[in-house]
Amino acid sequence: NAGVTQTPKFRVLKTGQSMTLLCAQDMNHEYMYWYRQDPGMGLRLIHYSVGEGTTAKGEVPDGYNVSRLKKQNFLLGLESAAPSQTSVYFCASSYPAYGGNEKLFFGSGTQLSVL
Amino acid sequence: GQNIDQPTEMTATEGAIVQINCTYQTSGFNGLFWYQQHAGEAPTFLSYNVLDGLEEKGRFSSFLSRSKGYSYLLLKELQMKDSASYLCAAPDNYGQNFVFGPGTRLSVLP
Numbered sequence: 001n002a003g004v005t006q007t008p009k010f011r012v013l014k015t016g017q018s019m020t021l022l023c024a025q026d027m028n029h030e031y032m033y034w035y036r037q038d039p040g041m042g043l044r045l046i047h048y049s050v051g052e053g054t055t056a057k058g059e060v061p062d063g064y065n066v067s068r069l070k071k072q073n074f075l076l077g078l079e080s081a082a083p084s085q086t087s088v089y090f091c092a093s094s095y096p097a098y099g100g101n102e103k104l105f106f107g108s109g110t111q112l113s114v115l
Numbered sequence: 116g117q118n119i120d121q122p123t124e125m126t127a128t129e130g131a132i133v134q135i136n137c138t139y140q141t142s143g144f145n146g147l148f149w150y151q152q153h154a155g156e157a158p159t160f161l162s163y164n165v166l167d168g169l170e171e172k173g174r175f176s177s178f179l180s181r182s183k184g185y186s187y188l189l190l191k192e193l194q195m196k197d198s199a200s201y202l203c204a205a206p207d208n209y210g211q212n213f214v215f216g217p218g219t220r221l222s223v224l225p
Contacts, residue, residue: 031211040123042202043158043215050211058212090157103148104204104213106157 002026006091006107013081013114021076021110023091031094032074033058033104034066036087043090049074081114088112117141119216121203126222127193135188135219137203147186149177150202152218158202161188190221198223 004025013019023032030051035043045058049068063085065077074093078085091107118140127133139147146165150158164170164179164186176189188201203216 033213035215040217042217043204045212045214048212056211059214103160103163104150104158106159108157 004091004093004105004107006089006110008110009108010111011113013078013112015081015083015114017081018077018079019081019112020078021089021091021112023074023076023093023107024072025074025093025105026072027093027105028071029093029095029105030071031102032068033092033094034064034074034076035090035092036060036085037090037109038087046076046089083114086112086114117205117207117214119203119205119214121201121216121219123217124220124222126224127190129193129195129223129225131193132189132191133193133221135190135201135221137186137188137216139184139186139203139205139216141184141205141207141214143207144181145206147177147179148204148206148213149186149188150204152200152202154199161201193223195223195225197221 007022033048034046044060047066049055052071055066067075089110092104094104095102121137149161152158162177169178174191179186200218200220202218204213
């Protein structure tokens with residue numbers, strides 16, 4: 001059971017370039033999330049999805065787009081990368097829980113550097 | 116909105132006990148989570164509290180007081196491998212969106 005898989009693990013971009021991060025989960029989870037983690041700021045939610053074909057904005061959505069065409073995949077796109085988007089990105093998934101008692105399963109993270 | 120606060124760094128000695136505090140302000144309450152994150156790795160689930168009181172899991176325990184908006188993670192018999200960041204998190208009213216605290220980086224010294 002692979003759990004949550006993120007690709008790539010590392011990426012270096014030049015300012016203005018675009019890229020897509022792929023997250024895949026094999027646990028049949030309904031909910032999927034993209035977080036970024038910066039020193040001293042903890043995990044901040046970028047976008048999330050509560051089911052196939054649906055997406056919603058999180059705390060820091062500007063400069064990012066997402067798609068959830070298949071239940072098992074959640075893609076994060078950067079259309080025009082900026083140095084402020086240098087960060088570690090984590091994908092996560094969970095079962096739906098009306099009451100919030102389902103834990104998150106995280107991918108291994110992607111270190112992105114924008115020069 | 117939701118706001119979660121915890122100390123940034125703590126240091127403790129191998130074999131000792133350490134308590135990591137978390138205070139939260141949430142518009143609704145659907146429980147409180149603790150995650151462990153080793154450097155360069157993904158967070159992993161440690162504990163979940165939704166009722167007041169202490170939940171014990173081996174060397175780790177987590178406490179919740181809903182009236183005070185307060186939780187703590189208690190680590191006993193500290194080991195070097197417990198050196199990690201500990202993240203406090205709370206879901207929103209619908210359980211769809213988790214808000215995380217800044218994390219507490221714990222260093223266990225020999």
